[in-house]
Amino acid sequence: AADTILVTVGRRPFVEGWGLEELALDRDGRFIRVDDQCRTSMRGVYAIGDVTGEPMLAHRAMAQGEMVAEIVAGHKRNWDRRAIPAVCFTDPEVVTAGLSPEEARATGREIKVGQFPFSANGRAMIMEAEDGFVRVVARADNHLVLGIQAVGQGVSELAAAFGLAIEMGARLEDVAGTIHTHPTLGEAFHEAALRTLGHALHI
Known part of the structure; x- marks a missing residue:
């Protein structure tokens, strides 16, 4: 018998209902495929956060967002998971x-x-x-x-x-x-x- 049971329901990327299906982006299953600068397969389009795959963590998404902002501003950055x-x-x-x-x-x-x-x-x-x-x-x-x-x-x-x-x-x-x-x-x-x-x- 157990005193405590941990139930985890998991997470899923928010990829429906906002027009993603209208973009010709390469996918990894349900996720958007990105490189080490969060660039997608469409020029000028970046993706960050849970839509880009594991690990789906808030601090990862924030770091990706900061990096993309710096890249758009002309700085050289990349990301190492x-x-x-x-x-x-x-x-x-x-x-x-x-x-x-x-x-x-x-x-x-x-x-x-x-x-x-x-x-x-x-x-x-x-x-x-x-x-x-x-x-x-x-x-x-x-x-x-x-x-x-x-x-x-x-x-x-x-x-x-x-x-x-x-x-x-x-x-x-x-x-x-x-x-x-x-x-x-x-x-x-x-x-x-x-x-x-x-x-x-x-x-």
């Missing part, structure tokens, strides 16, 4: 950015994975929220961070740091060499990078 963090606002929260270990292995590259538990994190102990972890996935050859996942109370606040690490092309040494404030949950990110390198401090 790998750096978009996704959050499940459950209890505990779940955050992911970049590739999971399974997705990273599927690329054919050798990887390193390090995980640090919140049971060894000072802030989590203070909050009495010691369940969960931060996990880092990186290339084995050059230590480029490919993905970061976290489960735990309040980990949604780490999502921006995870996205930044992916966006900037951080290596394990970049994260490990950054001073993280004590006591914070962010220290678990630091420790996960250290553990991936083989020398975590507090576990």
